[in-house]
Amino acid sequence: MRILLVEDDPDLADDVAGALSAAGFVVDHCSDGEEAWFQGEVENYALAVLDLGLPHLDGLSVLRRWRAAERSMPVLVLTARGDWAEKVEGIDAGADDYMAKPFAIGELISRVKGLVRRASGHASAVLAIGDLTIDTIRMTVAVDSQQVSLSRLEFRLLNYLGHQQGRFISAGEIAEHLYGTGDGDDTNAVEAIVARLRRKVGSETIETRRGFGYTLAAGIK
Numbered sequence: 001m002r003i004l005l006v007e008d009d010p011d012l013a014d015d016v017a018g019a020l021s022a023a024g025f026v027v028d029h030c031s032d033g034e035e036a037w038f039q040g041e042v043e044n045y046a047l048a049v050l051d052l053g054l055p056h057l058d059g060l061s062v063l064r065r066w067r068a069a070e071r072s073m074p075v076l077v078l079t080a081r082g083d084w085a086e087k088v089e090g091i092d093a094g095a096d097d098y099m100a101k102p103f104a105i106g107e108l109i110s111r112v113k114g115l116v117r118r119a120s121g122h123a124s125a126v127l128a129i130g131d132l133t134i135d136t137i138r139m140t141v142a143v144d145s146q147q148v149s150l151s152r153l154e155f156r157l158l159n160y161l162g163h164q165q166g167r168f169i170s171a172g173e174i175a176e177h178l179y180g181t182g183d184g185d186d187t188n189a190v191e192a193i194v195a196r197l198r199r200k201v202g203s204e205t206i207e208t209r210r211g212f213g214y215t216l217a218a219g220i221k
């Protein structure tokens with residue numbers, strides 16, 4: 001899944017981006033409020049991690065502009081200041097969660113995963129679709145309680161489909177969340193990954209609708 005990280009401290013940004021990537025996310029990084037506002041307006045992100053103290057345009061203004069434009073992705077706000085007034089102001093502006101610096105990277109990853117799950121309508125860290133289970137914490141997949149060995153890209157693709165139940169996802173959108181781009185070569189790679197997944201988790205698990213894309217079959221047996 002694709003995440004927008006907005007943080008002007010280069011060391012912290014590197015640490016957070018590295019941890020998010022290790023957790024299976026594709027990360028786009030901005031260090032400027034104006035750039036972040038534009039990116040959040042035109043790109044499709046599963047979540048944004050947003051620092052409040054940004055150059056050119058502060059984080060609260062970025063968040064208000066996103067929400068005014070009906071950009072609904074979950075937003076986890078970061079700030080070096082931990083007073084309650086600012087926390088309330090951030091939540092009133094449309095933040096979904098809030099962390100004051102310094103924070104533990106592991107806790108941030110846990111909150112990010114929780115926000116993504118809840119935004120997709122899943123309360124549990126384990127997604128269960130028929131006989132298929134996807135553990136978003138351990139990054140493992142099982143079919144009929146038997147663990148299936150997947151590559152990182154295979155897991156990312158299956159996990160993204162699991163969080164998008166009820167709609168068909170185009171190869172281009174999947175490619176954006178796997179690689180950060182959706183050009184022809186990447187969409188061809190998505191088709192190859194889907195083919196490998198079907199061999200590993202069952203040919204009926206991933207349904208294709210021509211012209212619409214892929215979805216996890218609701219009635220997996």
